[in-house]
Amino acid sequence: MTTTSTYGSIAVKLMVLLIAAALLFAPFLFQDVRSVEVAARICIFIVLVASYDLLIGYTGIVSFAHTMFFGFGAYGAAILLKQMGPGWGPVVLGGLAGIALSLVIAVAIGLLSLRVKAIFFAMITLAAASVALVLASQLSHLTGGEDGITYSAPDLFKPATKLLVDADGKVMKIAGVRMNGKIAAYYFVFASSAVLFALMLRLVGSPLGTVLKAIRENEARAEAIGYRVVAYRTFVFCISAVVASLAGTIYAVWLKYTGPETALSFDIMIDILLMVVIGGMGTMWGPVIGATLLVIAQYYLRDLMGVAAEAVSSVPVLPELLNPDRWLFWLGILFILLVYFFPKGIAGTAMEKGVRQ
Structure with missing residues (x-):
């Protein structure tokens, strides 16, 4: 009899739990600036890779435009923070602008291209991403061109901001960590990423997630039993684009710099693909493991x-x-070596081998 709680899935979930705990307490466990930067990048890429896993792992859609949506969110916040100054208004408006643009492009690509075969759709998304990268580099009056945009984050996230003060009015320290704007910025990244990941986890656990898996396994059969495959694939493409755009906005607020190399580079797309393969496609736990290992x-x-x-x-x-x-x-x-010993990714292989008959 196959058990519903397998050793493999338990091991994977424990690994994810350890990663989550390390990220939660990262500023206290690793107090140098570089380590906190690494932890924040892991949080962002977990969301970015998980949103891509919705496409490739749960629906079987191969897209090379994911960094384009990430860049829309990042540039939306960056441009408004540069033009309007630091504040939550530019962040919210920039994030909404990035989401709106991502949705328009995602719907256009989805409705026009998702009917074609996988390789042709992948090439269309690659072309769209290339156009976005060229435009970001050439529209220097708006995007800063190759130099990118440098700006200030909201006042809450400035190092001079005092979150907690002692009796003398000095910044309070907890476990040796100053309670200033830098710690607020990190936990903004962590909390936002955790909420987005939880929403995606809920999505794949819902009946919609089951439909997406059915489309991935046998598109013709899913359509034959009444599911509108193109509509579902367009919908999940849009959801993935929105989450990637939000991840870009969060990263822009953290980094206080946005440029082609940090938001639209094809190198980022390669990293996303590697993280998905290392962690395991179609598991949602895989992106956590893959993003953590590759960033480290x-x-x-x-x-x-x-x-x-x-x-x-x-x-x-x-x-x-x-x-x-x-x-x-x-x-x-x-x-x-990882691909050889874990052909379905670390999470996928562990969960498969952990099933007891």
């Missing part, structure tokens, strides 16, 4: 290799192989 590797693998190279400095050849400049090579090796 991008920030710390180089440092780890430097330490390893020094440790084996007396051994022939090894120091050269472990040269920090070769970190991308070793990242590629690690990715190949």
Whole structure:
């Protein structure tokens, strides 16, 4: 008999719970600026990758336009914060503008293109993303061009803001962490990301999630039993675009800079794809694991290799192989090994192997 609670799924959920706890207490556990930056990036990319998993993992839609929607949200907030000054009004209006533009483009792409075969749809989304990147680079009077836009975040998130003060009027410290605007900015990112992820988790657990899986497994059969496949695929494409746009707005508020490389680069799309594959498609827990592992590797693998190279400095050849400049090579090796040993991603493979007959 197959148990509903398997060892594999329990292990995956425990891993996700540990990641969530580490992110929740990140400013207190890792008090250097770089670590908090890494934690905030993980939060953003968990949402971004999970929204992409709605497409590729739950509906079988391959899109290369996800960073375009992410960029719309980021540029919407960035442009208004630059023009109107720091405040919540520009953030809300910019976020809504990013959502509106994302919805218009998503509906247009969905209705015109989702009827075609997968490879042609992927090429159409790639072309749309390329156009957005070119426009962001050329409309320098609005987007700052290649230099991007630098602006100020709302006053609540400024380092000089005092969230808690002691009897002397100085910024209070809790566990050695100053209770200022920087900590408020991090928890804004964490809370916003957690809410968006919870909404997506609820979506895939609803009857709609079951329909999406049916469309992924057998589109013709789903249409034969009465489901309007194009309407469902367009709807989920729009939902995914909206979530990606909101993630872009949150990232723009945190980073206080938006440019083509940080919001619209095709490198970001590659990262999203790698995170989905590493974590596991169609699980929703996979994006949490994949985003965490890849972001940590991008920030710390180089440092780890430097330490390893020094440790084996007396051994022939090894120091050269472990040269920090070769970190991308070793990242590629690690990715190949992960795909080989976890063909359905870490979460997908663990949950599949954990089922007891």
